[in-house]
Amino acid sequence: MTGLDAVGEFETIRRLLAPLAHPDHARGLMDDVAVLPSRAGFDLVLTKDAIVEGVHFLPDDPLDQVAQKLLRVNLSDLAAKGAEPFGYLLACHWSPRCGWPEREAFAAGLKQDQAGFGIFLLGGDTVATPGPASFSVTMLGWVPRGQAVARSGARPGHAIYVTGTIGDGWLGLKAAQGRLSLGPERVADLAEHYRRPMPRLDFGQAVRGFPTAAVDVSDGLIADLGHIAEASGVGIMLDLEATPVSAAGRIWLDARIDPQAALADLVTGGDDYEIALSVHPRDGAKLKKEADRLHLRLTRIGEVVAGSGVTVRYLGQPVMIDRAGWTHD
Amino acid sequence: MTGLDAVGEFETIRRLLAPLAHPDHARGLMDDVAVLPSRAGFDLVLTKDAIVEGVHFLPDDPLDQVAQKLLRVNLSDLAAKGAEPFGYLLACHWSPRCGWPEREAFAAGLKQDQAGFGIFLLGGDTVATPGPASFSVTMLGWVPRGQAVARSGARPGHAIYVTGTIGDGWLGLKAAQGRLSLGPERVADLAEHYRRPMPRLDFGQAVRGFPTAAVDVSDGLIADLGHIAEASGVGIMLDLEATPVSAAGRIWLDARIDPQAALADLVTGGDDYEIALSVHPRDGAKLKKEADRLHLRLTRIGEVVAGSGVTVRYLGQPVMIDRAGWTHD
Numbered sequence: 230m231t232g233l234d235a236v237g238e239f240e241t242i243r244r245l246l247a248p249l250a251h252p253d254h255a256r257g258l259m260d261d262v263a264v265l266p267s268r269a270g271f272d273l274v275l276t277k278d279a280i281v282e283g284v285h286f287l288p289d290d291p292l293d294q295v296a297q298k299l300l301r302v303n304l305s306d307l308a309a310k311g312a313e314p315f316g317y318l319l320a321c322h323w324s325p326r327c328g329w330p331e332r333e334a335f336a337a338g339l340k341q342d343q344a345g346f347g348i349f350l351l352g353g354d355t356v357a358t359p360g361p362a363s364f365s366v367t368m369l370g371w372v373p374r375g376q377a378v379a380r381s382g383a384r385p386g387h388a389i390y391v392t393g394t395i396g397d398g399w400l401g402l403k404a405a406q407g408r409l410s411l412g413p414e415r416v417a418d419l420a421e422h423y424r425r426p427m428p429r430l431d432f433g434q435a436v437r438g439f440p441t442a443a444v445d446v447s448d449g450l451i452a453d454l455g456h457i458a459e460a461s462g463v464g465i466m467l468d469l470e471a472t473p474v475s476a477a478g479r480i481w482l483d484a485r486i487d488p489q490a491a492l493a494d495l496v497t498g499g500d501d502y503e504i505a506l507s508v509h510p511r512d513g514a515k516l517k518k519e520a521d522r523l524h525l526r527l528t529r530i531g532e533v534v535a536g537s538g539v540t541v542r543y544l545g546q547p548v549m550i551d552r553a554g555w556t557h558d
Numbered sequence: 559m560t561g562l563d564a565v566g567e568f569e570t571i572r573r574l575l576a577p578l579a580h581p582d583h584a585r586g587l588m589d590d591v592a593v594l595p596s597r598a599g600f601d602l603v604l605t606k607d608a609i610v611e612g613v614h615f616l617p618d619d620p621l622d623q624v625a626q627k628l629l630r631v632n633l634s635d636l637a638a639k640g641a642e643p644f645g646y647l648l649a650c651h652w653s654p655r656c657g658w659p660e661r662e663a664f665a666a667g668l669k670q671d672q673a674g675f676g677i678f679l680l681g682g683d684t685v686a687t688p689g690p691a692s693f694s695v696t697m698l699g700w701v702p703r704g705q706a707v708a709r710s711g712a713r714p715g716h717a718i719y720v721t722g723t724i725g726d727g728w729l730g731l732k733a734a735q736g737r738l739s740l741g742p743e744r745v746a747d748l749a750e751h752y753r754r755p756m757p758r759l760d761f762g763q764a765v766r767g768f769p770t771a772a773v774d775v776s777d778g779l780i781a782d783l784g785h786i787a788e789a790s791g792v793g794i795m796l797d798l799e800a801t802p803v804s805a806a807g808r809i810w811l812d813a814r815i816d817p818q819a820a821l822a823d824l825v826t827g828g829d830d831y832e833i834a835l836s837v838h839p840r841d842g843a844k845l846k847k848e849a850d851r852l853h854l855r856l857t858r859i860g861e862v863v864a865g866s867g868v869t870v871r872y873l874g875q876p877v878m879i880d881r882a883g884w885t886h887d
Contacts, residue, residue: 257789260708261605262605263605264639264706265604267598267599267602267703269596269598272595273593273596273602274592275593275647276592276647276681277683279685280685281685281689284688320608320694352605354607360692361687363685363689363692365649365694367606367696374595377593379585380588
């Protein structure tokens with residue numbers, strides 16, 4: 230099966246990936262391994278996410294943006310834990326459409342985000358596949374010992390907050406697919422949000438001591454709050470009308486006949502990469518202060534209750550939402 | 559694209575993967591991250607390898623064995639560095655052929671090798687792909703601070719050794735494909751060697767202080783020695799007739815018309831997962847003693863010289879080998 234990859238594994242590593250390697254710990258990608266000294270007083274936080282063409286990104290998405298989305302969805306997991314990103318290992322499963330220009334674009338996207346987020350490539354693998362392209366990243370970050378935010382500390386009476394706005398990832402996918410009727414500028418903004426989400430790293434690190442549980446919103450707000458509820462052994466009550474919505478999302482919402490159903494679309498849509506968290510009521514003000522300092526919207530959307538699962542209210546009345554969330558599978 | 563995966567990401571994690579999780583550091587796979595305390599006096603060694611159906615394993619290979627090969631090719635990278643394996647993150651890109659029974663088999667293979675090698679699952683991702691199945695692992699291990707074996711320390715005058723036998727991976731692929739005429743028992747042994755290679759972890763850790771450079775033989779003996787030559791800035795002279803060959807390999811060799819060409823096939827074939835290394839001549843005897851203690855064959859096959867690249871001799875005469883090694887791409 231030699232020859233499946235016309236570009237070649239070694240050329241790809243030597244010319245495109247080696248320049249991205251960590252100066253100290255990646256051995257210039259000339260070894261099969263990275264060697265990372267322990268950091269006294271810190272825990273290493275590791276996360277691994279994979280993305281598949283046609284499932285998590287569109288076949289005509291530019292590969293520089295695909296590379297950036299790949300890094301950012303992983304960085305978003307670190308953000309929710311309050312971790313400071315350090316570096317990553319990368320597996321590229323190139324499909325036949327990934328020739329030299331596409332790989333150059335992919336590497337350029339990595340380079341840009343490495344600079345933006347202060348991370349380096351530590352190692353990985355590059356292989357060819359006859360199927361759709363896919364990529365995975367193992368992202369590493371540091372957190373002071375014992376301070377990684379869990380999912381399991383939510384208790385009845387804690388408040389539920391979320392950063393930013395919800396639904397722009399889902400609307401952005403529709404926008405990127407040309408299935409959204411809004412002004413061209415709004416469509417471009419939403420598509421950009423889908424293709425290059427912004428992980429809330431600064432906020433996650435700034436508030437590290439406060440949340441009793443936190444999660445990044447990737448599967449959909451309700452599904453991800455469900456993960457907190459399950460891990461914590463509690464229920465979560467969500468007020469649908471409190472969902473923070475962007476200006477573009479508001480215009481889209483106002484054109485819907487059934488606002489409750491439209492909000493349900495937004496809170497199950499996924500791909501938001503905001504942070505949803507629970508916090509003791511006494512810490513709400515401190516949390517808000519940090520968000521204000523970072524010019525980041527922070528909205529109280531519900532509370533932790535006894536029981537299990539996520540219960541949704543709209544204007545005080547219980548409503549059924551029949552999808553637990555958008556799953557990529 | 560919801561519904562692409564009939565089995566479902568959450569069921570796969572909950573029922574098959576969560577039981578494999580590390581009891582302390584994986585948070586029951588109920589979080590998106592693993593949290594790993596630093597280990598004073600040790601470096602963390604990380605490696606990431608990916609395998610693709612139809613490229614690195616055969617479409618009819620049983621998935622328990624695919625899972626084991628996946629872990630072992632990564633463990634083999636740690637073995638060459640002298641590291642003690644600890645745990646891994648896993649990305650599964652399931653294809654439509656991966657229903658529940660196939661995933662159960664895959665998890666059973668992981669479970670068996672976790673017990674055999676003393677490792678645990680730390681986290682990862684599971685996604686669906688319409689294309690061929692592929693998998694990647696980020697394997698973590700510990701090595702005493704500063705003692706990870708490099709690729710860059712080979713110097714002229716050092717001796718080159720290799721563990722085990724060379725060519726059984728390549729013959730094993732032919733055997734697994736039904737393209738090898740040997741007795742059925744030999745064919746089965748070779749196919750087993752291809753499907754479930756044995757990483758040389760005990761040897762790698764036992765001799766950690768001796769090698770000046772080491773690599774695991776995955777791309778092919780000549781290609782992998784070429785990696786040492788490049789990283790060390792030296793040449794390597796290989797004596798083709800010294801290549802250690804298994805009993806099955808010997809029978810295959812004896813039936814070839816051109817023994818030199820046949821040996822060239824074996825040293826470029828790849829998938830051996832032995833350790834090739836350079837060592838100062840004074841340390842050769844200590845190396846051999848450790849190999850004997852582990853009942854592991856260890857063969858001197860060449861030496862480090864000034865210059866660059868790998869030069870091959872057969873019975874003292876220089877020979878040309880026109881493939882740098884079997885690349886998976």
